Amino acid sequence: MSIHLNAKEGQISEKVLMPGDPLRAKYIADTFLEDVECHNTVRGMYGYTGTYKGHKISVQSSGMGAPSMSIYATELIKDYGVKNIIRVGTIGAMKLEVKIRDVVMAIAATNDSKMQNIIFPQINYAPNASFTLLERAYRLSKQNEGLKVHVGNVFTGDAFYEDDDSMIRKLADYGVLGVDMETAALYTLGSKYSIDVLSIMTVSDHVITGEETTADERQTTFNDMIIVALNTLINE
Ligand SMILES: O=P(O)(O)O[C@H]1O[C@H](CO)[C@@H](O)[C@H]1O
Numbered sequence: 571m572s573i574h575l576n577a578k579e580g581q582i583s584e585k586v587l588m589p590g591d592p593l594r595a596k597y598i599a600d601t602f603l604e605d606v607e608c609h610n611t612v613r614g615m616y617g618y619t620g621t622y623k624g625h626k627i628s629v630q631s632s633g634m635g636a637p638s639m640s641i642y643a644t645e646l647i648k649d650y651g652v653k654n655i656i657r658v659g660t661i662g663a664m665k666l667e668v669k670i671r672d673v674v675m676a677i678a679a680t681n682d683s684k685m686q687n688i689i690f691p692q693i694n695y696a697p698n699a700s701f702t703l704l705e706r707a708y709r710l711s712k713q714n715e716g717l718k719v720h721v722g723n724v725f726t727g728d729a730f731y732e733d734d735d736s737m738i739r740k741l742a743d744y745g746v747l748g749v750d751m752e753t754a755a756l757y758t759l760g761s762k763y764s765i766d767v768l769s770i771m772t773v774s775d776h777v778i779t780g781e782e783t784t785a786d787e788r789q790t791t792f793n794d795m796i797i798v799a800l801n802t803l804i805n806e
């Protein structure tokens with residue numbers, strides 16, 4: 571038990587997928603895992619543990635934003651001994667060449683996170699992915715010709731709704747692929763605790779063109795992304 575997770579000791583795998591949405595965690599467990607147990611119900615932030623190709627895997631929702639991700643990732647790492655976390659999320663595209671339904675793998679996460687300022691008040695820290703997981707995920711994604719994958723810098727923002735989009739446009743000019751709300755927090759904690767972390771995200775909307783996907787349209791790419799993430803975790 572930890573403050574926000576009521577899983578029993580040993581119940582959570584060392585390898586965890588983290589979507590933002592608790593119902594997406596349930597969908598992943600129901601669709602891809604066998605012998606599934608629900609390991610967390612606290613605050614409705616559902617978590618499940620089962621097997622994938624015979625390997626023990628957990629799926630734990632993170633909630634939205636850096637503070638929520640930080641709570642769950644910290645407790646998974648410190649209280650449950652988790653060693654690999656892959657965020658499987660959605661992202662708003664910023665660069666025009668990144669299209670809806672594409673997949674983004676984040677090398678690093680530029681951010682405006684207040685949590686980063688608390689840790690590093692005087693310098694601009696660069697939260698980065700685990701190269702081991704990133705290289706493996708990219709290589710495995712190439713087995714699926716239907717999957718369009720972009721690898722690069724993303725922006726982790728504290729605000730989903732902003733007063734104006736001038737900073738988003740500027741970041742796109744500087745090569746940032748898209749915007750989410752958790753990657754920087756996950757990457758900073760991965761480095762702090764020396765575990766492997768990665769964010770893989772399906773493009774749900776385009777923040778410059780205003781294009782959006784329907785839930786059904788997102789589902790296929792989402793499934794393909796989850797298969798890449800699961801095979802990355804088990805290294806197959
Ligand atoms: O789909 P998830 O994983 O929740 O990710 C994105 O969606 C939420 C905003 O709608 C934020 O959490 C953002 O990072």
Ligand SMILES: O=c1cc[nH]c(=O)[nH]1
Nearest residue numbers: 660661662749750751
């Ligand atoms: O944080 C996010 C995630 C998806 N789409 C957005 O516009 N922002």
